Amino acid sequence: MTIRMTSNMMSSTLLGSLNKNLYNMDKLEGQISSGRKINKPSDDPVGVTYALRYRSQLAGNEQFQRATDSAQSWLDETDSQMGSAGNVMTRLKELMVQASTGTYSGSDMQAAALEVEQLKKQLVDIGNSKFGGKFIFNGQSYESIPYPVEAGTDYSKVETDNTAVKYVIGENIQFQINTSGNEFFGAATDNDNAFALMDRLVTALGSGKQDDITAEMGNIESRTSKMLAARSEVGARTNRVELVNSRLQDQEMNTTTLLSKTEDLDMAEALIKATSAQTVYEAALKSSAKIMSTSLIDFMR
Template sequence: MRISTNTIYDMGVASVQQSTSDLIRTQQQVSSGRRILSPSDDPVASARVLDLSQSQSLNKQYDTNTGSATSSLGLEESMLSSVGNLIQDVRTYALQAANAPLSDQDRASIAVDLRGRYQELLGLANSTDGNGQYMFSGYKGVTKPFVETSLGNVTYQGDQGQRLIQISPSRQMAVSDSGTDVFQRIKNGNGTIVGLAAVANTGSGVIDPATVTNLADANICQTVSIVFNNPPTTFNATGTGIIPPVGVAVPYTSGSTISYNGWSTSIKGTPVSGDTFTVQPSSNADMFKTLGDLITQLETPIQGGGAGATAKLANGINTAIQNFDQSLQNVLTVRASVGSRMREVDSVKSTGEDLQLQYQQTISSLQDLDYAKAITDLTRQKTMLEAAQLSFTKIQGLSLFNYM
């Protein structure tokens, strides 16, 4: 077969260029640490790497979201802790105010301190997070949740929603709580029933907190009224399911147990004819109203008002203490919910970190370079290039003119 001089040169140049190209490609792999420099190097692996990279980026966003959720929940837990401490302090003030030797001026001084705590409570309820969003306004993060119209009368401006953050492909985490659930939707009394003295009472009767003795009683949440007769040594009880029945006068002794419909209580002191006490189902009472009513009672002088004024103060303080106990329990319940959510966020974050490691390992196995093999290939290709260059030099020197 006849081979022209041009063919010899073309083949020699092509061989040198191919060897140079292979050497440069391997050198680029070594310098970048990547086996795949372009999708054409391994289309299947490149598509898999792209899919895994997208999943990895999404997982990184979830990790960022879990960090935000942890921050928000931690801040709420801190605010709730402050609210709980405030309630305990206010309850201590209420117990102090119940001491009989205190004068009107002493109780007024306590009321001054309580006004400061009242404003502190309002400030905590209107707390904002690091982004300027109100923590207890539901979905309405830019709306101030609690607006005061007068002492103890506070209107909620937010809604009942809980702001959510997506912390995993299948989980959204609530990072806030409605202000009504924390500060206003609190059952008074013992959470089931509450004993109250009528505002119009003039005697010295003071009702103790009602205690549930039989929660299964079908009539436990029926209102029972206790009305004292004339003379007030007996009373009549009216309501559903009571025994003795309506119309039967029941003898009264100060401090004796009064039991109806699965509950019991006692009334101490000397009621007068017409004084009324009720045991009724618990209803919602908010912290602001409870604290505002207590302040008003402590600021109201009772000296010279007789036994009726003293009893009214005692009944008011007892009611406030019960409500503070329920408020504290409610705050602790919300804190427990926040703690549970924080624990779940930590668990999801840990799972996400493990998944991130798995993504990285899988991507590495698909696209990262085997340095031992690459360096061996680089040495071999360098030798092949040098051989091609040397052989081309020898071949291009062949000419018949050299033998003439």
């Protein structure tokens, strides 16, 4: 059966085709102006799902990178202060060796005792070091000063907070960044507590007892070794943070590439398609004008 094509049907069909071409051209122009393949969910529903997932991963990655940067800065500060403490212990050992040789006079012993007092104050300052407004040697009580500076404080009896300070630097990765003061300088029960042995040295130097000075050599060696071990652990933690940060940067690059492939527009391809769509649209307009140019007079002939 032959279907009769009316003018209204022809007009509707032509308008539908023209609108379709116009929509396609408008979509391409919108993509070109924004530089993105996806400007609204209907452009690519599946692509939008992936894009949202990639953006969520990038946001999480950015938080983890900020955490690793903070952790690395904390560890760098800790390492620097530990190095300064090591210098104090080195100088303390030099004074002990010199004082134990029997060549020091009484005034030399007094001068050495005064220097040990100053070294002790320097060690207290190091123990009260802060990073970002937080005391780095006082565990989770980083808002409180670990070694009070009030006169008469017995630093050998100070107990710092030994609770671990942990940063979240990755999915399900909690990383300890701190070293407690008791671990580094010695606890109250440790015979090689840095402050306790300094107090004993001041007493021995003040009284000129060389045997008491020599007796502390083992303690200073023990404490220095523990300090070096603690600093080595900080170095190992720093290496791990650097590795984690490097991996996060690689993940960021990979995820950014995937997001770009999902969202970003191939400009050269889009320009070719836009030119083609414009040509098709203009051709459709011309052909439609010829087809629809029939007037009432043409039907009366």
